[in-house]
Each structure stands twice: as structure tokens, then as C-alpha cells.
Amino acid sequence: MSADLPKDRAPSIRDVARLAGVSHQTVSRVLNDHPSIRETTKARILQVMEELQYRPNQAARALSKGHSRTIGVLTASSAQYGPARSVAAIEDAARRQGYFVDTANLSVADPAAIEDALEHLLDQAVEGLVIIAPQERVFDVLERLDIAVPYVSLQSTGKHDLRELAADQILGAKMATRHLIDLGHREIVHLAGPQDWNEAEARMRGFLLEIDDADLMTHPPILGDWTADFGYFAGQELLRSRDFSAVFAANDEMALGLLHALHDARLSVPGDVSVVGFDDVPVASHSWPPLTTIHQDFDGIGRLAFATLLREMGTGVDVPTAPIAPRLVVRGSTGPVPVSRLPLLKRY
Amino acid sequence: MSADLPKDRAPSIRDVARLAGVSHQTVSRVLNDHPSIRETTKARILQVMEELQYRPNQAARALSKGHSRTIGVLTASSAQYGPARSVAAIEDAARRQGYFVDTANLSVADPAAIEDALEHLLDQAVEGLVIIAPQERVFDVLERLDIAVPYVSLQSTGKHDLRELAADQILGAKMATRHLIDLGHREIVHLAGPQDWNEAEARMRGFLLEIDDADLMTHPPILGDWTADFGYFAGQELLRSRDFSAVFAANDEMALGLLHALHDARLSVPGDVSVVGFDDVPVASHSWPPLTTIHQDFDGIGRLAFATLLREMGTGVDVPTAPIAPRLVVRGSTGPVPVSRLPLLKRY
């Protein structure tokens, strides 16, 4: 029990074998829970492992077995609440299943950067990809590179089958719009996200569908960039011609910026203008007034993404999944259409 | 040029060698930029690689060379703006240097979960660790496990030398407090973060130091949990006894929750109460009123963390680093102390 440490290297399976007086293969069997091993042998080996602080070498295992047990996550703007939350959920779910997660974040989204990030992930021999940068350009690059591994996107590309999530976005947007219509609003403006994001496009589609259903007119949506700053400036712009009584913003940040602009203009929310956001970020309930918004279960979406990927990867493991439904959370930023805006002029 | 694909496996260095009519070692030399290779040979090999879509197997490389070129990032609450931002910056910097980043997120911070997450990272044979979960418990576990790899923390533990960042936190807190004192406030309350976070503790220390310097009294700080919800409830609590004219919140989220509570109570900010936050999250400039806060360069902190880790890991690479300074951003949530609160009572 004293001629333990042969080298300065980390102990290997053979070191354990030697000390336990068995062959390396027997040790390997312990590692892989092989059924036919004598209990006493197993116990002895486990004890030696403990003594040596043995830790299996994943690289060697990956090399030998031909898989890496690693998935890649490609994100854009991973500092935003929603994506960050989903990434955390994916990471958690993956770890639970013994998978490693390698991430690549896109700071800029030109094709070169996208390709660079994807190459980085593929270098790691990832077995699957989660795309949280649902921009068309990304899918273009994915197709061009002819990726060999399965991937899922947090939004539908129209080419894959994560439709639940896509329906989500559309449905959520419809719910938000419906809410405003139910309150009597007839002049509703949409502050949209960048249209190269499928997500933004889906929300806009939901909005337009609902507007159409109600036989209403609307301005062409304002195309924003998700940021509160943009919401603020868009608000200033909108206020030049006050021909609306409600705004549906494609995310909470823009909605909050918009609220700021409305405050600056001494307008009352919801007295003069109603505002709905999307996402339900944690501060949404503490703005002034608290923001009516569409709640998304980002954790659930992340888990679902990983579960779906696992299925796509054809592992035996099949984690049960439930579709994710958006939810309208009514707070203080929406109210009945102001009297001055009742559809009198439209009546005759 | 037709008997290309020998198997269904991914092409290996030997496949390339065979098609290029050289030995596998020569191919390896091309991969590693060995100086003595004839240009023509190199060109030929590169072309074959291109044809075969050859991609070096990182697992094999890791096994052979004995290193993984992977670093681990342990985070808590990675969905918060600051940490998320820093993680993205670390990932970006690491990728630039050819490193992979494996993350583990702590949803709960009990020792078992911490150990679990660390084990996961160590299983991947990470060569270094970045800790963004600066809770004492984490360091306890780190010491207990007797981790063999270097690690850096985004906050000082008092045992390592990332003092710049720690000084940052203290300095930032002092700046925030000083700002309030300069405006004439004498009754300042601190809404602190959870004290098992070194970060929160440092901010509180900065606050107390500055209070002490100015010979002021203060309540024992209220210990929060970083969330806007807590800020809201703390505000309600504080308002029972209105014996303060200013609040310094340890982060923006709590500050925003506090603003909400103040609005609910029909108090004016900064007319009745001044509020300072910490972090300068993107929505901070769009709250009502816009939040005065301490700006932190999260990207810079992330980059610095990776650069420091690289140095600790003893790689030749030494990325130049610059210390990170916090910055006071004065917006609308702070103003002169209200007349009703001038230190009359304290004068005699």
C-alpha cells in the first residue's frame, strides 16, 4: 500500500488495476457497470480508485468510443435575459444526463463570425447543436457547411419540427394583441424586433393575424433592435403623430424604453396609452406602471430544446416533454381605451 | 482521386496522409505549423484536407498531448445581466485563444450541488476555472476538493490576487455613497446583497467605510437577495418608518423594485427619496426616473478574468490587462436632500 504513485501523471485505469491486482479491463468493467463482476472485486477496485483519486479521462473515452458527450450551444446576445435563462436550463438538463455543454456566443452576426463560431463548436466534435441565434443567416451557414450533427433551434425555421415553440410566439403575440382589442383599442402600433430573427418575425405575424381577424388597420410595424434604448427613441418618434392608443412591443426591454418616452412626454399609462411587452423579465413587474406582458417559460423552453435534441440525436434516452404555452400577465400598463380615442370618427 | 473514402468514419490524419502520398507524421507537422516542410508538400496536404473536409480530432489531441484546451466556468445565477455578460466575454476571449469553455451553472448553492458542478467540470479535465459564483461556500468546497487546476474568481477571496476587482466593488460603493453625501444626504440606508456573496459584502464594506469617513450614522443594512421583488418588499418595509432620505441599493434590480415601492407610496424620487443602484443594467437608464447607478464594465471584467487565468495557467500567452474602474452615472433618481430632511434636528 505504499508504492502507490508510479508517475506524476494522473492515475490511469492501469494504475488502479495494478494496485487492485486485477487487469485493466476489469477496472473498465467497474466503470461501465458491467453486470458480471464479483462484488468483492468491485469493492476492492472502488476503494483503490478512491485512494488514488482516480478520475476517468474523458478524452480517452471519447477517442475510444467515438463520441464526445458534448453538445454545442450557439447563442446571440446571450446576455439578454431570455436566452441567458434558456442557456442555463439547457446546461442544467445536459449535465443531468452526463453531457457537457460548449458554448459559442455571437457578438456580431456576419457570416464569417457565424461560421467561425460553428467551426469552433464542430472542432469539439459536438454531437448536437442548440441554436439560440435564430437568425436566417445562421441557418444559411448551417446549410452551407452541411453540418453532420442534428440541431434544434429555439424557434421554428419552417424546415424543422419545433413548431410548438413557433406556435408559442405567434400565439403569444395574438394574446397580447387580443388583450388590447378586448380593452377597446382600435389603433394599435407594433414595435417589432429585428426581422432577421425568426422570433421577431413570428411575433409580428401573430400581431398582424389578430389585427386582421378584428378587421382593424395598423401602421407598418416599427422595426427595432430589442433594446430599451431603441424603445425610447421609437417612442419619441411615435409621439410626433399621436394616432394610436396602444402599443404592443415585441419584448419587454423595448416596452420599458417606450414607457420612459411616454413619461418624458407627460403622457399617462394606461390613461393615454396602453403598453404590452413580451417575455416577462423580472423587472417587468416593477416598472411604473408595472408592465402587462406575455410570460414565457424560458427554463421550460431550454429543457424542451435539450430533450428534443436528445431525441434527434437518436440516443435511447427520451426525456418526456410538454409543449410550452405563453401566458398573458395583466398588470398596470394596459387599460380601457381613453374616451378621446373612442372610435367615434370611425363610426360614420 | 476516386478511392477517397475508406470507411464511414470521419477522415483521420492517416487518410489524409495516404491520399497525399506522405506519412501521417508529415500531415501532423502541417497541422502544427512545423517549420521544415516543403511548401509544395504542405500545399498538397492542405488540398487533400480540404477535399476530405478533414477536421482534427480534439479528443485524440487532448489524449496525446495531455491537455484539453478547455476551461471551466462556474456560475451562479447566470441569467443575471452582469454574470451573463461576463460569461459571454470570457467565452469570446477564450475562443480567440483557441480554448473551449465548459460551463456549469448553480441553480442551488448547497455544498452537494457545488461539488457536483465542480466534479462535472473537472471530469472534462479543464485546465483552469473561472468562478462567478463568489460565495464563500464555493471556496470551501474548492479547498476541500484540493483542486489541482488554477482558478480565478471575479471577486477577491482575500486569498488570491484579483484585488483590482475587489477594490472595484469597494470603490464603486464608496462613490455611490459619496455622491449621496455630496448631495447633502445624512440619513442613508443600504439595501445590501446576500452576504455570502463576496461581491455583496464588498459593496457593503465600501458603503460603511464612506459613511464612517463622513461621521454619519446608519441603520444596519437590509440584507436582500439581488431581486427586484425583494427591493419592492424592502421598500414597503422601509417606508413604515421614514427616517431616511436616500437609499443605496447593492444592485440595480433591487433599486428598481424599490422605486416601484416608492411610487406605490406616492413618494417622489428624488423629491422625497434619492436612490442609487449598482451595475448599470441596460434598463437602468429607462426606469422612472432614470436610475443613478455605478457602471461596471462586465465585458472588461470577463476579459480580465480570462487573461488572469491564462497567466495563472502558466501558458506562454500573456494577454495585456488593464484594471477595471467603476464609474458613477448620475441620472434622475438622485437629487438634493429635501428641505424637510435637512439636518436641523442633528444640529443642536
Added chain:
DNA sequence: TGCTCGCATGTGCACGGTCACAATTGTGAG
């Protein structure tokens, strides 16, 4: 011409696991 030297390239093994297959031991029936 013969020798040394340096560049360009090849040979064989190690890295730490797993797999396929062989070998050994143990068990119960005849």
C-alpha cells in the same frame, strides 16, 4: 571524392480508455 550537417520525411510507440475474443474459475448434474 568523401564527409559532415541540416532539412525534409518516415517509423514506431505512447496516451487512456473500450471492444472482441480468449482463458480461467466456479457450479451443478449425471
Added chain:
DNA sequence: CTCACAATTGTGACCGTGCACATGCGAGCA
């Protein structure tokens, strides 16, 4: 006690790459 068969364990090759150590070859020099 012997044999068939199952349970347990051992042997050697292989995964893809890099390293140490040849080897071949042409140039420079005596």
C-alpha cells in the same frame, strides 16, 4: 469425479494524434 455451461477475468488490438528517434538526401567543405 467428470463434463457442460455460466460467471468472471485476462489479453491484445485499436481509436487519432504527437513525440522521440531514425533515415534519406542534397549542399558545403576539405
